[in-house]
Amino acid sequence: MQSEIDFLLRLAQVDSSELTTEEERKKNLLQRKHLQKALVMVNSSTSGMVAGAGETMEAIRQYVAERSIDIELTETGSIGLSSEEPVVSVQLPGRTRIFFSKVRAERVASILDDLFHQVVPGDGVIGQQRLDGLEGWADVPFLDEIPFFALQNRMVMGACGIIDPFSLGEYISKGGYSAFLKTIRSYTFSEVCKLVEESGLRGRSGGGFPTGLKWKAAFQTPSDQKYLVCNAEESDPGAFMDRNLMEGNPFQLLEGISIAAYAIGSNRAYIYIRSEYKDAIRRIDHAIKELRAFGLLGDNILDSGYNLQISLRKGPGAFVCGEETALIASLEGKRGMPSSKPPYPSSSGYLGRPTVVNNVETLSTLPAIVRNGPEWFRGIGTEGCPGTKIFSVSGRVAMAGLVEVPMGTTFDTIVNDILGGARKGRELKALHVGGPTGCMVPVDLMNVPVTFESLKEKELVMGSGGVLVMDDKTCVVNTVRYFMEYVDKQSCGKCIPCREGTRRMAEILGSITRKPDDEEGHTTLERFKGVMQLESLAEVMKDTSLCGLGQNAPNPVMSTLKYFRDEYEEHIFNRKCPSNSCTELRSWFIDVDMCTGCSICAKRCPSDAIIGTSRHPYFIVQEKCIGCGICYEVCKFSAVYYK
Amino acid sequence: MEKHASRIEEILHRFPQIKRNALIPLLQAFQDEFGYISEEAVARIGSHLSLPTSKVYGLATFYNQFTFTPRGMYHVVLCNGSSCHMAGAGELLSEICKLLDINDGETTRDGHFSLEVQSCIGACGQSPVMSVNDTYYSGIGVKEVREIIKQYREDAE
Numbered sequence: 001m002q003s004e005i006d007f008l009l010r011l012a013q014v015d016s017s018e019l020t021t022e023e024e025r026k027k028n029l030l031q032r033k034h035l036q037k038a039l040v041m042v043n044s045s046t047s048g049m050v051a052g053a054g055e056t057m058e059a060i061r062q063y064v065a066e067r068s069i070d071i072e073l074t075e076t077g078s079i080g081l082s083s084e085e086p087v088v089s090v091q092l093p094g095r096t097r098i099f100f101s102k103v104r105a106e107r108v109a110s111i112l113d114d115l116f117h118q119v120v121p122g123d124g125v126i127g128q129q130r131l132d133g134l135e136g137w138a139d140v141p142f143l144d145e146i147p148f149f150a151l152q153n154r155m156v157m158g159a160c161g162i163i164d165p166f167s168l169g170e171y172i173s174k175g176g177y178s179a180f181l182k183t184i185r186s187y188t189f190s191e192v193c194k195l196v197e198e199s200g201l202r203g204r205s206g207g208g209f210p211t212g213l214k215w216k217a218a219f220q221t222p223s224d225q226k227y228l229v230c231n232a233e234e235s236d237p238g239a240f241m242d243r244n245l246m247e248g249n250p251f252q253l254l255e256g257i258s259i260a261a262y263a264i265g266s267n268r269a270y271i272y273i274r275s276e277y278k279d280a281i282r283r284i285d286h287a288i289k290e291l292r293a294f295g296l297l298g299d300n301i302l303d304s305g306y307n308l309q310i311s312l313r314k315g316p317g318a319f320v321c322g323e324e325t326a327l328i329a330s331l332e333g334k335r336g337m338p339s340s341k342p343p344y345p346s347s348s349g350y351l352g353r354p355t356v357v358n359n360v361e362t363l364s365t366l367p368a369i370v371r372n373g374p375e376w377f378r379g380i381g382t383e384g385c386p387g388t389k390i391f392s393v394s395g396r397v398a399m400a401g402l403v404e405v406p407m408g409t410t411f412d413t414i415v416n417d418i419l420g421g422a423r424k425g426r427e428l429k430a431l432h433v434g435g436p437t438g439c440m441v442p443v444d445l446m447n448v449p450v451t452f453e454s455l456k457e458k459e460l461v462m463g464s465g466g467v468l469v470m471d472d473k474t475c476v477v478n479t480v481r482y483f484m485e486y487v488d489k490q491s492c493g494k495c496i497p498c499r500e501g502t503r504r505m506a507e508i509l510g511s512i513t514r515k516p517d518d519e520e521g522h523t524t525l526e527r528f529k530g531v532m533q534l535e536s537l538a539e540v541m542k543d544t545s546l547c548g549l550g551q552n553a554p555n556p557v558m559s560t561l562k563y564f565r566d567e568y569e570e571h572i573f574n575r576k577c578p579s580n581s582c583t584e585l586r587s588w589f590i591d592v593d594m595c596t597g598c599s600i601c602a603k604r605c606p607s608d609a610i611i612g613t614s615r616h617p618y619f620i621v622q623e624k625c626i627g628c629g630i631c632y633e634v635c636k637f638s639a640v641y642y643k
Numbered sequence: 644m645e646k647h648a649s650r651i652e653e654i655l656h657r658f659p660q661i662k663r664n665a666l667i668p669l670l671q672a673f674q675d676e677f678g679y680i681s682e683e684a685v686a687r688i689g690s691h692l693s694l695p696t697s698k699v700y701g702l703a704t705f706y707n708q709f710t711f712t713p714r715g716m717y718h719v720v721l722c723n724g725s726s727c728h729m730a731g732a733g734e735l736l737s738e739i740c741k742l743l744d745i746n747d748g749e750t751t752r753d754g755h756f757s758l759e760v761q762s763c764i765g766a767c768g769q770s771p772v773m774s775v776n777d778t779y780y781s782g783i784g785v786k787e788v789r790e791i792i793k794q795y796r797e798d799a800e
Contacts, residue, residue, distance in 0.1 A: 050766035050779040082768025237724035237763035275671065275708050276764060316667055317707035319762070333666035335705040351664070394726035394767030401768060432725070468725045482728050486762065492705070583734070 005294050008169055009302070012177040030173035033131065035093040037070050038116075042103075043087045043161055044075040045247035046279050047240070051085035052104050059105035060088075063112055077248020079161030080402035081148065082240075082394070084126065087161065090115055096134045099126040099143070129162070148399070151418050153380065155388050156364050157241075157404045160248025165283050168290045171251040177296065179370035180258045184304045192263035193219055196366070199374035200386045205231065205322070205359035206434065206463045207548075208385070208452035214356055217346040218264045221354040226266035229331065229350065229357045230257050232273040232280070233315045233322050236435030237486065239466035241390040241402055242360035246273070246280035249364070250287040256363035258297070258308055259370055264356050267307040272327055275314040285312060319436070319490035322464075323547050324349075324357040326492065337494045338547035359464075361390060381407030385451040389465055395432075397469040398423055411446040415469060426471040430564070434463020436483040436490075437552035439559040440476060459562075461555060475581035476564045477571050480556045481509035487553045498550025501541040505557060508534055512571045514584035515627050531572055535561060584627045586642040592617040594639035601631035601640065650676070651687050658691075666692060670703055678714035707762075715750045715757035717795045719743075720774045724763030727770040731784065735771055736760060738785050742792050755799040756792075 011019075011027060019027060028034040040060055044053050057073065064071050079087060084101035088108075091097035092115065100111060101124050114121040120137050127143040128136060136142075143149045163170050171177070183192055197212025218226060230253070234242040246253060261269045273281055288310055291297040299307045313331060320326045321336040328350050330336035349355025365387060369377045378386045385407040391414055394400040398420030405414060411431055415421060422428045431441045439460040441448075448454055455462055470479065488502040508530035516523055538554035538561075545551045561568065570576050577585045590601070590610075595617035602610040602618055609625040612618035617639075620631070632640040654672050658665060669688060673680050680703055689696040703709040721739060723732045740746055743756050750757040766772050769781035773788065780791060 046764065047766045047768055050764075050769050050772055050781050052779075082766070085768060234765075235762060237728075238726050238767055239763075240765035240767060243765045276761060313668070314671055316671060316709060318705065330667065331664065333662075333664040333702070335702055392767065394770070395729050400726070435725070466725075468729065470729075474729055479725070479729070482725065482733075490762075 004169075008172045008294065009181075012172050012181050027173050030167075030169045032091065032097075032170065033133065035072075035091060037072055038093065039072045039074065039091040039097075040112075041074045041076040041089045041091075041097075041161075041164070043078050043085060044279075045077045046243065046277075047078050047082045048086045049279070051102075053086035055105040056086050056088065056103055056108060059108040060112070063109055069116070074164045075166065076163065077160040077165055078244050078402070080157065080244070080404075081126070081399065082402065083400040087126070089129075089161075092116075092118075094135055096131045096136045097129040098137055098140060099128070100124050101126050147420075148401075148418055151413060152404050153388050153406050154404045155368055155380065156252075156361065157245065157248070157390055157402065159252065160244055163249065165248055165250055166286055166290075168251060168287070168294060171249070175371065176251055176367070177255055179367040180255045180262075180296070181302070183259050183262055183370055184301065184306050189219055189263055189265045190216075192259065192370075195374055196263065196369065199369045199377040200384075201362065201365060201369060201377065202385060202387075202452065203359060204361035204365070204389060204465070206461065208462070211358065211362055214346055214358075215260070215263050217344065218266075218354040218356045221347045223354050225268065225351075225353045226264055227350045227353055227355040228257060228261040228264060228266045228269040229324075229327065229355060230269065230271040230363055231322065231324065231327060231357050231359045232271055232277070233327060234277075234360070234464070235274060235317070235319045235322060235490075236464050236466050238392065238394050238468050239435055239464045240392045241465060243277055243280050244392075244402055245360055245364050245390075246277070247283055250280075250283045251291075252367055253360060253364050254284070254287055254291060254297075254310065256366035257310060259366045260356065260358055260363055261308055261310075262306060264354070266356075267309065269308065269310045270313050270331060270350075271310065272313050272315050272321070272331060275316055281312060281314065288312070318492070319487075320492045320547070320549050323549060326547070327357060328355060335492070337492045338549075340546060361465075382449070382451050384453055389450065389462070391465045391467050393419055393467045393469060395467075395469040396423055396426060396471040396474060397421070405450075407451050408449040410449055411441060411467070414450075415446070415467070422469070422471045426473060428469070429472050429474065430470045430476065432468040432470065432479060432483075432556070433466070434461045434555070435466045436486045437461075437549060437555055438463040438466070439555050440470075440480070440563060441559075442563040445563075460559065461552065473579050473581065475513075475577050475579045476560050476567050477509065478513055478577070478582050480560050481506065481513050483556050484509055484553070487549065491549065491553075495544075495546040495550060497541045497544040498546070498553060501537055501545075501550070502553050504530070505534070505537060505541075505554070509557075512568070513577070513582040515575060515625075531568075580642065583629060586627055586629070587622060588620050588625055588627065588629065588631060588640060588642050590618050590620055590631075591639045591641060594637050596637055596639075598636070600634050600636070604630050604634050606630065647681065648683060648687075651681075651684050655687065655691050661692065663692065663694070666694070666699070666702060667706075670699075670709060674709055678718075679710045679712055681711075710748060710759075712748075712750050712757075713754070716755050716799055717775050718757050718759065719792075720759045720761055720764075722762075722764045722766070722770070722772045723760050724765075724767060724770070726767035727763075727772060730770040730782075732771040734785055735773065735783070735788050738788055739792065742789065753799075755796065 088103040089099045111121045127141045130142045193215045201211045202208045318336045321330050323338045326336040326338040345355045390404045484506040488506045491498045493499045511527045541554045597615040599614045607626045609621045689699045747760040773780045
């Protein structure tokens with residue numbers, strides 16, 4: 001054990017030219033350049049497990065047991081192709097690694113049969129990894145030649161799905177922990193702050209505040225104890241980049257946390273992680289234990305005199321805890337309510353001590369910056385926004401997944417070139433960027449370069465980087481209503497504009513996405529009043545809410561009123577949903593040819609809107625129909641349809 | 644009942660001499676152990692930490708993770724994240740509510756099923772996603788949901 005620890009620490013510190021032949025051989029084994037037996041890696045992270053990776057692994061175990069083949073079966077993270085899961089990669093000794101998509105249990109035997117006979121299976125091949133000195137597979141594209149990978153710069157996410165997240169050895173053999181060792185051996189606290197400030201790194205969770213400045217403020221505040229908190233409370237629906245970084249490469253995050261904690265002179269760090277992320281918790285927990293065993297965490301790390309403890313705290317689930325002051329309140333064992341700034345957490349945060357809260361993606365970027373220097377980092381992305389950003393794209397897109405691109409890339413490149421645009425036969429309508437408090441980006445604005453400034457100029461936000469793709473079959477108003485209902489539920493209730501405003505907005509949006517009970521009197525008046533006041537309500541919320549949640553909550557409404565006003569008008573005046581997504585606004589009809597006259601729909605209709613005589617086709621009276629869809633559900637002859 | 648009380652003491656025993664900032668991990672231990680937080684537990688945690696019961700209850704109700712009714716034999720989790728919502732999770736939810744005759748966060752009277760709606764489990768590539776006792780079902784429609792629930796109902800009986 002001790003010799004292994006010494007070897008790994010030596011790997012992290014010396015140049016590869018100084019290694020002996022024996023050490024070089026051991027390094028190659030760790031890097032999986034040389035294999036003693038065939039290697040099969042299965043993405044067992046959440047996205048893989050949901051698609052059935054558990055059964056796939058079981059099938060692989062059974063396959064090799066039946067044929068008594070000796071292989072190494074390893075879990076890994078996701079390479080980012082979420083809609084192609086479960087992704088399995090296979091590497092035979094001496095050959096490059098080859099990736100397969102949608103490997104469910106039943107496909108395992110045929111794929112492995114082919115590969116063990118040195119044949120490339122016919123379908124479901126994603127590509128092969130480019131590895132120097134290993135024999136490639138004929139007629140299989142290299143990963144870096146496929147548009148999905150070729151247009152990305154996977155600086156932070158690159159190792160996810162490639163390395164074993166449970167192996168510290170593999171992480172170190174591929175250059176890991178050299179940055180942290182360089183930090184504690186050659187830099188003082190303020191030098192690290194300065195280095196990161198020079199690199200121009202900005203927080204990746206939406207605000208875009210320069211990380212180096214945040215650190216400096218905390219470093220310069222005198223205190224007996226300082227804290228670093230990693231914000232892993234990723235509760236934006238549709239954002240999963242942080243989860244993937246934690247599941248795919250936990251050591252990179254922990255190295256980043258160690259560097260950040262050192263920079264502000266703190267020896268206590270917390271990871272505040274969503275309790276739903278069970279797999280990420282398992283992997284990080286394992287990684288922390290491993291680092292302690294290797295002496296890279298704990299007291300007097302490698303005789304440098306620097307102590308660091310990292311502990312996991314499970315967030316009990318509240319969207320508002322993504323806000324740093326609310327997160328700190330939650331860590332203190334209070335209700336997760338934000339407090340007004342100043343005082344900023346960097347002067348008075350957790351337990352009143354200087355605290356820096358950084359996001360998972362920001363912290364995961366640090367090892368590369370320290371390793372390669374600030375000038376290298378500034379060469380990526382744009383001048384004001386260096387580096388890369390990970391976007392998690394989902395919804396009505398040809399391929400859903402995680403995409404890491406340099407800042408300044410356009411949404412057009414991300415969605416159309418990398419992910420293949422809308423699904424077959426559909427047309428792109430808009431992108432919803434930044435989760436529930438984000439903005440709707442119409443197709444004409446998709447060529448705006450993605451940086452904090454250029455989006456702000458167009459009154460858009462980046463948020464945490466969740467992108468929801470909408471096509472012509474999705475309704476803008478319905479989606480905005482969904483987000484508003486979500487924010488309404490998640491509002492902490494401390495300040496009135498947010499608590500009341502989100503509730504009223506959800507009510508107004510609800511009233512225009514369903515049919516009214518009657519067209520007369522008070523309800524209609526109230527409905528119109530609400531619609532008229534939607535805009536002014538949005539402005540009041542923006543101006544007067546306490547924290548980012550309330551200030552940004554009207555974003556979806558404001559951006560859609562600006563770019564998709566016609567769709568609102570269609571809902572309000574004609575009571576029609578142009579894309580037929582608002583179920584309660586659908587008009588129902590009975591197909592005369594299909595209807596057998598069984599009368600079940602007429603009996604079940606709650607508003608007596610269906611008339612007719614038995615054994616003859618029935619008819620729906622549109623004026624009476626409330627659009628509940630019960631007739632559609634009960635019809636055994638599929639005679640009921642909507643348009 | 645006595646058994647419940649003794650198990651409460653057992654958990655509290657694992658957290659000796661704690662302060663306010665350990666309240667959430669403590670509640671999480673109860674949630675994990677019992678699947679819900681009982682009235683007795685809230686009161687006992689309050690006295691253990693010298694906090695008013697109202698404070699403990701106020702905190703627990705703020706967060707989504709804590710529930711106050713026991714879970715069913717089969718715990719159904721439906722993801723209603725933006726991607727799942729777009730893929731029809733709303734319709735699945737109303738179907739499940741109708742089939743089981745319960746709402747989000749409730750348990751059926753026979754104790755067989757409980758329902759929880761999560762904001763996003765992060766498997767947006769496979770939406771809509773549902774899980775029953777940690778078995779995942781992805782890319783499902785209303786029809787599949789009916790069959791899945793029917794299967795579990797038969798198993799329960």
